[in-house]
Amino acid sequence: MNKITICSCASRTFIDKTKVAKVAAAAQRAGIEVCLTADLCELCEKKSEAVHDIARTTVVACHPRAVKSLMAFVGEDEVQTLNLRTGTAEDVLQALGIKPVEGVADVAEEEWMKQMETMPCKLGDDAWYPVLDKDVCAECGKCLEFCPFGVYEMVEERIRVVHPTHCKNNCPACARTCPAGAIIFPKYDRSPINGGPEQQETAVRLDTRELFAQTLRERLATRKKLM
Numbered sequence: 001m002n003k004i005t006i007c008s009c010a011s012r013t014f015i016d017k018t019k020v021a022k023v024a025a026a027a028q029r030a031g032i033e034v035c036l037t038a039d040l041c042e043l044c045e046k047k048s049e050a051v052h053d054i055a056r057t058t059v060v061a062c063h064p065r066a067v068k069s070l071m072a073f074v075g076e077d078e079v080q081t082l083n084l085r086t087g088t089a090e091d092v093l094q095a096l097g098i099k100p101v102e103g104v105a106d107v108a109e110e111e112w113m114k115q116m117e118t119m120p121c122k123l124g125d126d127a128w129y130p131v132l133d134k135d136v137c138a139e140c141g142k143c144l145e146f147c148p149f150g151v152y153e154m155v156e157e158r159i160r161v162v163h164p165t166h167c168k169n170n171c172p173a174c175a176r177t178c179p180a181g182a183i184i185f186p187k188y189d190r191s192p193i194n195g196g197p198e199q200q201e202t203a204v205r206l207d208t209r210e211l212f213a214q215t216l217r218e219r220l221a222t223r224k225k226l227m
Contacts, residue, residue: 003056004023004033004058005036005037006036006060007062007200010121011039020084021113021116027093035057041127044071062085063191098200128170132159152174171225212214
C-alpha cells in the first residue's frame, strides 16, 4: 500500500481530528503518500473526478458499509476502506502495517492539525444525502414514493439517488421508511442509518403520510422565504 486518503469530515465531529493527524503523520513517516480531504461526501455529491483517483487508494473514513455505498454512488464498486470513525488510530495503523512511535513530540501531527484547521466548516450546509446499499436494496420504491424533494428516481427499473442536493440537511426520514434498511446517511449520528453495525436507533413504525406532509410544509415554507 503506497497511498491512503483520509476524510477529516471537516464540518462534523464524528471523526476525531487528533486521530486523523496521528494516522497521517505515522503513515507519512512510513513512506506512504497521504491525501487529506475535507469532505468525501461532497466530492461524491459533485461527482468530482478526484473520487476516481481516491478509489485507487485505501480510504480511511467512516463505517466501511457507508464508504462503499458512497463510492458506489459514483460508480466505484471496488474500494479498500478503514474505519476511523469508531476505530482507533492504532487499529488503522496496524491494518496498514505501521507501528506508531509513542512518547515523542510529533511535529508532523501538528502540521496535519493546522491543515485541518484551514478546511471550511459548513455545518448545516454541508453535503448531506442518502446512498443506497445495493446488496440489500429490494428496489421496492418506497423511498421514491415518500421523498417530496425528488431525491430518488427509478432508472432502468432500479432506484437511484439522482438529485442528492435536493435532500434536506440532517433529515434521515426516508431511511426510516425503508423496509430493507438499505438507505444510508453517512453523516447521521446513529447506527444503523449511518452504515454502522450497531442497533443504536430502535426501529419504529412511522406515519409516512404525516412525515411526507411535514417535509412538504417545510419545503413550501422555505420556498416562501426565497420569494
